[in-house]
Amino acid sequence: MNLAQPNVIEQQWFARPATDVAPDLIGCVLVRHCPNGELLRGTIVETEAYGPGDPACHAYRKRTTRNAVMFGPAGYSYVYLIYGMYHCFNVVTDREGVASAVLIRALALPDADSHSDLSPTTRARLAAGPGKLCRWLEIDRSLSQVQLVRGQPLWIEHPDRNGQQAISPHSFELVQTTRIGLTQGAEIPWRWYLKGSAAVSRL
DSSP: OTTTSBBBOGGGGGGHHHHHHHHTTOEEEEEEOOSOOOOOEEEEEEEEETTOOOOOOTTOOOOOOTTTTGGOSBEEEEEETTTTTTEEEEOOSSSSTSSHHHHEEEEOOOOOOOTTSSHHHHTTTBBBHHHHHHHHHHHOOGGGGGGSSSBBEEEEEEEHHHHHHHHSSOOOOOOOOOOOSOOOSSTTTOEETTTTTTTTOOO
């Protein structure tokens, strides 16, 4: 392990099926290194998996220019636009050549002075949904196909025990259920979220 960055998740960790990576990402920290040098962090509280044989997966039918990154090595970003206005951030998973990814649906944000003028409920839901979290972290399609390592605009860190206690002081329990907003594969239970978190996109 590189001792200079002990918490950053290494590429090999993502090289597993999306259905294994998705629940394991709950409690991990998504970090955005902004152009102005600011570091924004949010704890992942909700994910969805997409993989081979899944009709809701963008790579279900064939490889295209848009979804090509999903066929590449694990540990890269896949960002796409929905409804012409909302960006969605995904992490590519599994072995190279197997198209799969995990959608990061919601983040719990740390308390910050910059949010002190907002109500606790509003602060809790600033990144409660894939479009909201991308807006808060300033993620757009220019950040697709980025390797998720320190030194890049995005990376993911292993869970911090203190952070886990902050987002779930009583227990750290995951709920597994069906995914949201799909016309195909809606019955597949490949969505996970942190029980009791106010930041989950749909409670």
